[in-house]
Amino acid sequence: MHEIKLAQGLVGLLDKAVEDPAVKDVKKVHIKVGKLHYIVPEIMQSAFDSTPKNDKLKNAKLEIEVLPVILKCLECSKEHNLNDEQFNVECCENARSEIISGKEFVLEGIEY
Ligand SMILES: [Zn+2]
Numbered sequence: 001m002h003e004i005k006l007a008q009g010l011v012g013l014l015d016k017a018v019e020d021p022a023v024k025d026v027k028k029v030h031i032k033v034g035k036l037h038y039i040v041p042e043i044m045q046s047a048f049d050s051t052p053k054n055d056k057l058k059n060a061k062l063e064i065e066v067l068p069v070i071l072k073c074l075e076c077s078k079e080h081n082l083n084d085e086q087f088n089v090e091c092c093e094n095a096r097s098e099i100i101s102g103k104e105f106v107l108e109g110i111e112y
Contacts, residue, residue: 003039006105007047011057013107018056023112026060030108034067034101056112069102 010031018026029048033039041064048062069082075095082102 001043001047002037003044003047004051006033006037006039007044007051009105010048010107011051011053014057014060014110015054017107017110018054023056023110026057026110026112028063028111029057029060030063030065030110032065032067032104032106032108034104035069036099036102037105039064039066060110065108067101067104070100071097072100073097 010029014026014029017023033044041062044064045062048060071080071082072078073080073091073095074097075092078091079100080091080097
């Protein structure tokens with residue numbers, strides 16, 4: 001249930017964002033989450049619902065976009081979009097690679 005931690009972090013960001021008096025009741029919260037967080041959207045929503053927060057956020061629904069895991073081969077610079085079944089880079093033998101996407105957690109915007 002690491003969603004609880006992420007939800008608390010998100011609420012921390014949102015509480016600041018809704019301090020602006022121009023912001024009314026928030027309907028939707030758009031976030032982008034890298035696949036390496038392995039979140040389950042429904043659990044993320046219920047974790048969010050049960051986290052204490054500003055009244056303006058009470059009815060907010062999360063719109064979660066999951067970003068793929070992308071590895072970059074350090075040998076040939078080729079980028080590999082990985083899925084669950086295939087978690088290795090196969091272009092160059094024994095090549096090292098770095099993660100360039102998949103660890104994001106971004107508050108993209110709010111609708112109110
Ligand atoms: Zn390569």
